[in-house]
Amino acid sequence: MLAEIITIGDEILIGQIVDTNSAFISKELNKAGIQVYQITSVQDDREHILDALEEAKSRVDVVLVTGGLGPTKDDITKQTFCEFLDDTLVESAVVKEHIEFLFKKYFNKLPAEANLRQALVPSTAKVLKNQHGTAPGMWMEQDDTVFVSMPGVPYEMKALIKNEVIPAIIKKYNRPHIYHKTLLTYGLGESTIAERISDWEEALPKHIKLAYLPSLGKVRLRLSSKGENEEKLIAEVDAQMETLHGMVADIAVGYEDETSVTEKIGGLLQQKGKTLSLAESCTGGALAQEITQHPGASAFYRGSIIPYATELKTSILGVDADIIKENNVVSLPVAEAMAQQATKVFGSDYAIATTGIAGPTKGDGDDEVGTVCIAIATPEKMISEKFQFGKARERVIKKSVNKAFEMLLKEISKN
Secondary structure, eight states: EEEEEEEEEEHHTTTOOOOOOOHHHHHHHHHTTTTEEEEEEEOHHHHHHHHHHHHHTOOSSEEEESSSSSSTTOOHHHHHHHHHHOOOOOEEEHHHHHHHHHHHHHTOOOOOOHHGGEEEETOEEEEEEEETTSEEEEEEEEETEEEEEEEOOHHHHHHIHHHHHHHHHHOOOOOEEEEEEEEEEEOOHHHHHHHHTTHHHHHHHHHOOEEEEEEEEEEEEEEEESOOOHHHHHHHHHHHHHHHHTTTTTTTEHHHHHHHHHHHHHHHHHTOOOOEEEEESSSHHHHHHHHHTTTTGGGTEEEOOOOOSSSHHTTTTTOOHHHHHOOOSSHHHHHHHHHHHHHHHOOOSEEEEEEOOOSOOTTTOOOOOOOEEEEESSSOOOOEEEEEESHHHHHHHOOOOOHHHHHHHHHHOOO
16 A cells, blocks of 8 residues: 655745654554655645655555645645546534634634635545644545645644544555564664674565664664564564664664654663763754653653853863863863763752854864864773764764764663
8 A cells, every 4th residue: 555745835845844743654554554656845836746645655555644734825736636626615613613613622713714715625535633733624626646745844634644544544444564674773883784794684584674774883683574463573573673783783773663762771770770961062963852751761861961152061061271271172171070970969869961163163172173072971981082073063062972972872771
């Protein structure tokens, strides 16, 4: 069974926003045994939308469309669907009542005429209730193809996909089972891992595929298979994954959708009754963001200081000014002093400190752009390393974050 995703909006095509909707929809469809054949982005243009719908209809079973459902004149998706389906717009009493309810509850006023126009839907459409907004989802069919139209606002679309769209697709279609299991690894590159597991990979059954998904400082190893017998499928993939995990146990973090490196760090810290703090200079809070995106981080995470300016490393964090003067702000002694001071300021057992030159200019440091020093303070000792992460600023910061967590995880796992 095949699906296509169409995103509507000039803002996507000019790079004003990133299309995260398609990634989410693809993942949810895949869980339900539906393969995404193509993802298309089109302008807020009648002809462009009509062409995209016609082309998608010729190759897939389900077409999922996001965007173009707002109250303004440039939102033309519903009108274009009517033209495509030879249909007309009618007012949905259910949608109108929902719009009036939302305006009364959140704004204590009646909706404007423009907002009430969102209650207009193609006469043949089945309305999908949008719990979080005024633009309804719509389920439409032509010949053997299902068309689903949803608002482009991510949290509205996500609720519709999970609560309305996927259950309706599952009810309508018989689908093969698709099963993926992904192992997260840190610390070795793709080619090194491939060499280590080459004999096992060669012996994999033909219906089980291995994919290497590398990013900065980490590699995801994904096993995938498709078939009619779900129980057998899962058992076969899990058995192969267990073998793979044993071969890379020294660099394995956990399974995607089950744990991340920061969740594993948090779990280990809580098991040991230990805490963590951060002193981030060149990473500018990126480490803290990774940690605090997970619920329950307060059980082990104490806090962070971001002394981005050199003088703040002394005045706020308390690093001895002579250490900076004698060694350069981007140096192992300074990184170590930052980590040590973080444990004192926050009363934590562990601390990560980063200092470096993310670029594009050198700033206060004397080293080349891309130079980063990372220190890990533990209850027993101090560990620090100096790295060269290249010239691209985003890459330098991301690699610094990944390497810092890799170093910390390695130390926590020892005891």
